[in-house]
Amino acid sequence: xxxxxxxxxxxxxxxxxxxxxxxxxxxxxxxxxxxxxxxxxxxxxxxxxxxxxxxxxxxxxxxxxxxxxxxxxxxxxxxxxxxxxxxxxxxxxxxxxxxxxxxxxxxxxxxxxxxxxxxxxxxxxxxxxxxxxxxxxxxxxxxxxxxxxxxxxxxxxxxxxxxxxxxxxxxxxxxxxxxxxxxxxxxxxxxxxxxxxxxxxxxxxxxxxxxxxxxxxxxxxxxxxxxxxxxxxxxxxxxxxxxxxxxxxxxxxxxxxxxxxxxxxxxxxxxxxxxxxxxxxxxxxxxxxxxxxxxxxxxxxxxxxxxxxxxxxxxxxxxxxxxxxxxxxxxxxxxxxxxxxxxxxxxxxxxxxxxxxxxxxxxxxxxxxxxxxxxxxxxxxxxxxxxxxxxxxxxxxxxxxxxxxxxxxxxxxxxxxxxxxxxxxxxxxxxxxxxxxxxxxxxxxxxxxxxxxxxxxxxxxxxxxxxxxxxxxxxxxxxxxxxxxxxxxxxxxxxxxxxxxxxxxxxxxxxxxxxxxxxxxxxxxxxxxxxxxxxxxxxxxxxxxxx
Numbered sequence: 078x079x080x081x082x083x084x085x086x087x088x089x090x091x092x093x094x095x096x097x098x099x100x101x102x103x104x105x106x107x108x109x110x111x112x113x114x115x116x117x118x119x120x121x122x123x124x125x126x127x128x129x130x131x132x133x134x135x136x137x138x139x140x141x142x143x144x145x146x147x148x149x150x151x152x153x154x155x156x157x158x159x160x161x162x163x164x165x166x167x168x169x170x171x172x173x174x175x176x177x178x179x180x181x182x183x184x185x186x187x188x189x190x191x192x193x194x195x196x197x198x199x200x201x202x203x204x205x206x207x208x209x210x211x212x213x214x215x216x217x218x219x220x221x222x223x224x225x226x227x228x229x230x231x232x233x234x235x236x237x238x239x240x241x242x243x244x245x246x247x248x249x250x251x252x253x254x255x256x257x258x259x260x261x262x263x264x265x266x267x268x269x270x271x272x273x274x275x276x277x278x279x280x281x282x283x284x285x286x287x288x289x290x291x292x293x294x295x296x297x298x299x300x301x302x303x304x305x306x307x308x309x310x311x312x313x314x315x316x317x318x319x320x321x322x323x324x325x326x327x328x329x330x331x332x333x334x335x336x337x338x339x340x341x342x343x344x345x346x347x348x349x350x351x352x353x354x355x356x357x358x359x360x361x362x363x364x365x366x367x368x369x370x371x372x373x374x375x376x377x378x379x380x381x382x383x384x385x386x387x388x389x390x391x392x393x394x395x396x397x398x399x400x401x402x403x404x405x406x407x408x409x410x411x412x413x414x415x416x417x418x419x420x421x422x423x424x425x426x427x428x429x430x431x432x433x434x435x436x437x438x439x440x441x442x443x444x445x446x447x448x449x450x451x452x453x454x455x456x457x458x459x460x461x462x463x464x465x466x467x468x469x470x471x472x473x474x475x476x477x478x479x480x481x482x483x484x485x486x487x488x489x490x491x492x493x494x495x496x497x498x499x500x501x502x503x504x505x506x507x508x509x510x511x512x513x514x515x516x517x518x519x520x521x522x523x524x525x526x527x528x529x530x531x532x533x534x535x536x537x538x539x540x541x542x543x544x545x546x547x548x549x550x551x552x553x554x555x556x557x558x559x560x561x562x563x564x565x566x567x568x569x570x571x572x573x574x575x576x577x578x579x580x581x582x583x584x585x586x587x588x589x590x591x592x593x594x595x596x597x598x599x600x601x602x603x604x605x606x607x608x609x610x611x612x613x614x615x616x617x618x619x620x621x622x623x624x
Contacts, residue, residue, distance in 0.1 A: 118169055118182040119189070125168045126193050128564040129325055134197045136567060137162055138316035140574050159319040162578065164326040165411075166190070167554070171331045172393075173415045180392045184270060184400075187328055191404045194325035195263045198287070201314040202256045208310055209248035209294070216301035217247045221293050228254035231279055248294055255290050262323070270399045283405045284322035291315045324408040328400075330393065331413040331444070334422040340390040341366075341425050343383050344376065362421035363464065366428050370466035376432035394433035406438040413481055413521075417443035418450065420460045420467070427470055437473040442521060446483035448491040448611075451499045454480070455506035462514045471516065479552065480507055481521035492614025498607045504546040512545070521552040535573065539580035549585035 080086055080094045116124075145157045169186025172178040225247060229236040235257050243249040262280035281287050291314060298307040342355040351357065351365055369376060381388040400408040412430070414422050423441050430436040445454040458480070461467045471478065482503060487496035504520060511518035524538070539551060555563065564570045 170328040190325040218297040337425040340387040359419040366424035444481040446486035451503040477517040494610035508545040519550040536576040547584040
C-alpha cells in the first residue's frame, strides 16, 4: 500500500505490487485466526525478538541521532548519553503465576537474546564492510595499526586473506577482524553455561570492547579527512552496539514475594536459624535478613537439595550470575518483587542475590499493586533506606532505586478513578521519599493496552505524571496487545518512540501551561471524588456481581 500511494511505481512495478498484495490477502484468508496449538515460552520469546530484528535495531539509532542533532543545534556543547533509549523484556523472565517460566526457560531466553544481538551486529558489519574502502595513503592513526597487529596475532588464519584482499585498506581489514571476533563470540555463546566459566582468547569480552574497536576506526577517519564516514553508517553501528550491546534487551525477572518467603523459610528451618520465619512479624523478619546479609556467610549450599520450588527460586539467582559473566550485567538488571508489602520482601531477594554474588549488579524493584500497598509504599521505601544492609546495596547501585507501580491490580482493587488518583499520590510521595534521601528514583509503570490497565496515548499519559516523579527517567511496559500495533510498522514505531522521548523531556523539564499546578482546588476535588468512586465501584463489583 505504501508503494502504491507514495512511491510512484511504473506500470510494471504497480502490477508486481498488486500481485504481491493479492498473494498476501490469500495467505491471510487461509491462515487460522488463532494459533492451532498452545505456544510455549520460547514461542513467545521468538515473537518478541521479531520486533528487534525487523524494526527496533535499525530504528533506535535513528531516534538517537535525531535527538543528538537537535541538542547540538539548540544546546551547543550539551551531550546526549549514548544509550538514553533502552529496551527490556518480560518474556521468559516473568514467572509470577506462570509455572512454565522455569530457570531453564529463562536461560534459553537469555541465550536467544545474546545470539540475536551478535547476529544483528554482524549484519551491521556486513552492511558497512564494502563502504569503508579508504586508502591508507591518506593516513592512519598508529593506535589503529597497533590494533591490527594484535588482531593478526589473535586470528592468524584471517591475516593473509585480510591483507591480500584489502591491500592498503586498513579500515576494511579492521572490520574483517571485528566480524571474525563477533563470530568467535557467537561460537562461545553456544557453549554450555557452566559455573566454572573460563574466558577464552579471541571473542569479545563484552560490548564495550566492540565499541572501543569501532570508535578507534572513527577517530582514525576523523583525523584524516573522513569525518563524514565516521559520522555516517559507522556511527549508526556504534549506536547499535551502545544501545543493544550483546544482550539486545535486558531481561526483567519477576516473582511473587510469597515464593521468596517460602524458600527462605525452608532454608532457615533446615539449618535451625529461624524455624518460625514464615509466621514471624515484619520487624523480626527484616532484622534477621539484615543480619544474614551483613554477616557474609554462605546462605545456601553449592548443591541445592531442598524442595523443587525452593531449588528453583535459589537457582534463578545463580543463573543471573552466569548471564552476567557470559553476556554482561545489562543482560539482567532488575528483579521485580510482586506484592511487596514490607521491607523484608526486598531484603529476602537481596539475601539470595548476595549469596549468588550478584547483589551489587542487580536492582531489587518493589512492585506496589493494590490501593493499600500504594498507600504504604512511601513508608516501606523509607524503612528500606534506613536499613544498613539495603543502604549498602543502594550505594553499590549508584544511589538509584527503581519502583514499579501496577495499574491492572490497582484498577481491579479500587476502580478506575480511585486507582489512578492513588497512583498519582503514591508517585509524588515516592519521589519525595527518594529526594529526602538523595536517591535517584525511576518509576516503572506496569501499563497494559486497555484503559483499565493504564492504557491510552503514551505521550499524554507521561505528561500527566506528577512532574517530580519523572526527572528525565521513565520505564514502562508495552503489553502484547500493544506491541504489534506500535512496533511492526517502522513509521508508526518511530512516531511512537519520538512521542515517548518528547514526553519524558517535557515532563522532566518545564510543565505545559495547561497542566494544573501542584495543590489547590483540583486536588481537593480529587480527594473528595476518590472515596465516592471507590464505594460505587465496590458496590457494583461486590454486591451486583455477588462476590
